[in-house]
Amino acid sequence: xxxxxxxxxxxxxxxxxxxxxxxxxxxxxxxxxxxxxxxxxxxxxxxxxxxxxxxxxxxxxxxxxxxxxxxxxxxxxxxxxxxxxxxxxxxxx
Numbered sequence: 001x002x003x004x005x006x007x008x009x010x011x012x013x014x015x016x017x018x019x020x021x022x023x024x025x026x027x028x029x030x031x032x033x034x035x036x037x038x039x040x041x042x043x044x045x046x047x048x049x050x051x052x053x054x055x056x057x058x059x060x061x062x063x064x065x066x067x068x069x070x071x072x073x074x075x076x077x078x079x080x081x082x083x084x085x086x087x088x089x090x091x092x093x
Contacts, residue, residue: 048073049089 042050052074055067062071077085 045085045088046090049086050091053086053089 048070051067051070055061055064055070056074058064058067061067074082
């Protein structure tokens with residue numbers, strides 16, 4: 001339970017600034033919803049990259065059920081491609 005809570009807290013810390021920026025973009029466009037949805041913001045390549053970073057940064061990440069798929073995808077990737085893929089997480093610059 002503590003491991004899952006730690007993963008959630010880390011994910012929130014990584015994503016919160018991105019959510020705020022997306023909400024600002026959404027409100028300025030007059031869209032009224034949709035783009036501020038966390039599922040849309042963290043989906044696809046960005047979401048996968050953030051999950052990989054969280055799992056790689058946790059010393060017990062290999063033991064977490066939630067990290068099995070992201071870590072498998074990471075290690076299946078060609079080593080030269082890994083840094084660029086991880087950089088697609090919005091908070092990695």
